[in-house]
Amino acid sequence: MTLFELALKKSQILTPKPVCKICFKTIKCRSLLTFFSTRPSLCQECFRSLNYSFSHSTLNGYKIMSLAEYKPPLSKLLIQYKENRDVELAPIFLSYYSGFLHWKYFGFSVVLVPSSPQKMKEREFDHLELIFKYLNLPILKILTKKDGQEQKKTSAAQRRLVYQKINITRGDTVTGKKILLVDDVITTGSTLKACLNLLKKYRPKKIEILTLMNASPLKEYEK
Ligand SMILES: [Zn+2]
Numbered sequence: 001m002t003l004f005e006l007a008l009k010k011s012q013i014l015t016p017k018p019v020c021k022i023c024f025k026t027i028k029c030r031s032l033l034t035f036f037s038t039r040p041s042l043c044q045e046c047f048r049s050l051n052y053s054f055s056h057s058t059l060n061g062y063k064i065m066s067l068a069e070y071k072p073p074l075s076k077l078l079i080q081y082k083e084n085r086d087v088e089l090a091p092i093f094l095s096y097y098s099g100f101l102h103w104k105y106f107g108f109s110v111v112l113v114p115s116s117p118q119k120m121k122e123r124e125f126d127h128l129e130l131i132f133k134y135l136n137l138p139i140l141k142i143l144t145k146k147d148g149q150e151q152k153k154t155s156a157a158q159r160r161l162v163y164q165k166i167n168i169t170r171g172d173t174v175t176g177k178k179i180l181l182v183d184d185v186i187t188t189g190s191t192l193k194a195c196l197n198l199l200k201k202y203r204p205k206k207i208e209i210l211t212l213m214n215a216s217p218l219k220e221y222e223k
Contacts, residue, residue, distance in 0.1 A: 021092050022046040022077070041091035050074045052095070055214055059189050060196060062207050066214035067097065070185055074213060078184060082127050090130035093184075093212055098134040101210070108180040108208070109138045113195055114145040114166060131212065132182050140179075142170050143195055166194045171202040179204045187215040 018027045020043040027040045042050075050073060057064045068074050074093075081089040094101060112128040120126060129139060146165045181195055192209060199207060 020046055021088055040096070042095065046092075047095055050077075050092075050095070052097070057214075059186075059192055059209060062196060062209055064186065064192075064209040064211065066186060066211045067094075068213050070187075070213040070215040075185075078213070082123065082184075085123055085125070087125055087130060090127075091134055093131045094134045098136070102136050105135065105137060105180050105208070105210070108178040108206075109140050109174070110135060110180050110182055111140050111143060111174070111195070111199065113181065113183040113191055114143040116145045116147045116165075118147045128182060128184060131184070135180075137180070140173055142168055142173060143198065144169060166191070166198060168198040168202075171198070174199055174202045174204040177204050178206045179208075181207060181209045183209075183211045185213045185215055186211045 018040050019025070020027055021041050023043060023046055025043055027043045050068065051071075052068045052074075055066045055069075057066075077089055077092065080086050081093075091098075110132055112126065112132065115123075115126065115128070126141075129141075133139065144167050146167070179199060181192065181199065183192060186192060186209075192211075196207065196209075
């Protein structure tokens with residue numbers, strides 16, 4: 001064995017092959033998809049099973065891009081991640097697209113849609129921060145939410161109350177900046193609208209929205 005072969009063997013032992021977070025099989029780096037992903041977190045078979053299909057819409061005139069429809073298996077994985085606190089799943093959501101999204105939104109600062117303190121305490125982590133940190137863009141944690149009723153249990157009229165529950169601190173940090181507002185799922189758009197209204201007051205240069213999933217594809221949220 002040459003010195004080179006010995007060094008290669010040693011490096012292979014020291015850096016174990018990545019394992020798919022869904023099926024636990026070793027990820028083989030054999031395609032362009034995995035080649036450009038520095039630390040692939042899921043295998044190509046599982047990646048295909050997640051059925052990513054980008055969709056575009058607008059909300060009060062602001063561009064929204066969603067990576068997939070809200071349906072299993074991706075929706076189930078999100079519930080497993082959020083409700084069962086399976087933090088190991090965090091890197092799978094942006095998946096092989098993290099690099100592409102980094103360049104698409106290069107120059108933007110990320111603003112996370114806030115969770116209530118009660119939810120944060122239950123989960124012990126900010127689920128959006130762990131997902132969207134893979135964009136590798138600066139994150140501004142300036143929106144906060146007060147505790148209150150679970151949104152899914154409330155009527156449309158009560159959902160409007162979300163406006164009163166979200167607050168902004170250090171809003172001037174967005175002035176003149178390009179802002180990417182991110183959330184996991186867009187359903188009615190009411191939470192995102194409340195966030196947009198707060199951000200707009202501080203005159204950012206631009207706002208775009210990115211959501212992981214879209215619960216009503218091709219819907220217009222203008223009304
Ligand atoms: Zn897999």
